[in-house]
Amino acid sequence: MYKYKKYLAIFIVCITLSGCRSSAKKHRNKALIGDSVSVVTTKSLNIEPGFSNPLLKTYKSYLSGLDTAQMENSTMAVKKFIELFAKQDQSTCDSAFFIFNGYYAKLRNGFEDLPERDTTIKFDSLFTDSAKTNHQFSPNLTQYAEKLKTNGFKIYMSEGDYYIGQDLDFIAKWFYAYVSPQMREYLNQLNKENKQGFSDDAELIIDPVQFASRTVWWEKFAAKYPHFIESGNATENWKSYLGSLLLGMDNSPILDFYKKTISDYYKTAYTYIQNNYPDTQTNKLVSPYFKMLLQKQNGNADKLINKYGKEGKIL
Numbered sequence: 001m002y003k004y005k006k007y008l009a010i011f012i013v014c015i016t017l018s019g020c021r022s023s024a025k026k027h028r029n030k031a032l033i034g035d036s037v038s039v040v041t042t043k044s045l046n047i048e049p050g051f052s053n054p055l056l057k058t059y060k061s062y063l064s065g066l067d068t069a070q071m072e073n074s075t076m077a078v079k080k081f082i083e084l085f086a087k088q089d090q091s092t093c094d095s096a097f098f099i100f101n102g103y104y105a106k107l108r109n110g111f112e113d114l115p116e117r118d119t120t121i122k123f124d125s126l127f128t129d130s131a132k133t134n135h136q137f138s139p140n141l142t143q144y145a146e147k148l149k150t151n152g153f154k155i156y157m158s159e160g161d162y163y164i165g166q167d168l169d170f171i172a173k174w175f176y177a178y179v180s181p182q183m184r185e186y187l188n189q190l191n192k193e194n195k196q197g198f199s200d201d202a203e204l205i206i207d208p209v210q211f212a213s214r215t216v217w218w219e220k221f222a223a224k225y226p227h228f229i230e231s232g233n234a235t236e237n238w239k240s241y242l243g244s245l246l247l248g249m250d251n252s253p254i255l256d257f258y259k260k261t262i263s264d265y266y267k268t269a270y271t272y273i274q275n276n277y278p279d280t281q282t283n284k285l286v287s288p289y290f291k292m293l294l295q296k297q298n299g300n301a302d303k304l305i306n307k308y309g310k311e312g313k314i315l
Contacts, residue, residue: 074170172191175187218234245266270286289301289304
């Protein structure tokens with residue numbers, strides 16, 4: 001079967017560890033701007049054309065001089081963004097935001113393991129507190145929790161492993177006033193997916209209708225804004241979700257082990273797409289595969305998936 005590139009991450013998507021911990025790091029590095037469960041990704045923006053604006057050069061140079069081991073530097077980077085771009089057009093702000101985002105990702109990776117060497121940091125308490133369990137923290141832990149929140153980070157968990165990831169509400173708070181409507185729509189979707197989750201321990205944790213709708217959303221967004229600065233990433237997000245939707249996951253397989261036919265989960269997802277989004281490319285790729293699985297033509301279904309992979313239709 002076609003071995004596609006899964007971006008099962010951290011957006012809430014795939015968070016895992018080392019055994020599990022190393023796996024979690026791998027997924028986190030692919031995450032889009034956030035963490036935890038989502039198949040979406042965020043790549044470094046190629047902004048060479050934007051360098052005609054000297055402010056972008058200035059900002060990139062400034063960020064390159066900031067340490068990536070101090071989480072407080074995310075706030076420093078935000079303040080510099082506002083100083084330089086508060087009165088600039090939205091297109092320039094979009095470019096500047098993605099310069100920031102590249103640094104934001106490096107910053108998270110630069111300090112995320114540091115608390116593991118400090119046994120006073122109780123990740124489990126910080127994580128469960130985010131679920132409104134109202135833990136009584138020590139003064140040191142309270143201070144650390146506030147430091148995370150203030151600088152755009154939060155605690156995530158995968159397979160019992162806790163780690164620091166990005167808090168996309170921080171992005172909404174500081175950048176939405178400056179970036180374009182398309183960028184806000186894009187980032188809102190990422191933030192929503194980050195909060196909803198996607199998978200954990202190679203098992204889907206969202207319902208099939210939500211999965212189907214999310215896949216189609218990315219297809220439609222990429223088609224709606226073909227010249228958007230992140231349209232390429234939007235397309236990759238669509239193809240990544242589509243790949244997971246067609247191939248399943250280790251602990252959420254396409255075929256029911258006992259019935260030897262398509263599982264009810266994917267049957268529900270595929271049927272929802274056919275009924276609600278019949279004219280989408282997603283449906284055009286799902287429907288023939290779905291038909292083969294219903295007819296128990298599993299060999300032909302595998303061949304079709306191989307074809308999709310070779311043609312770059314899924315990741």
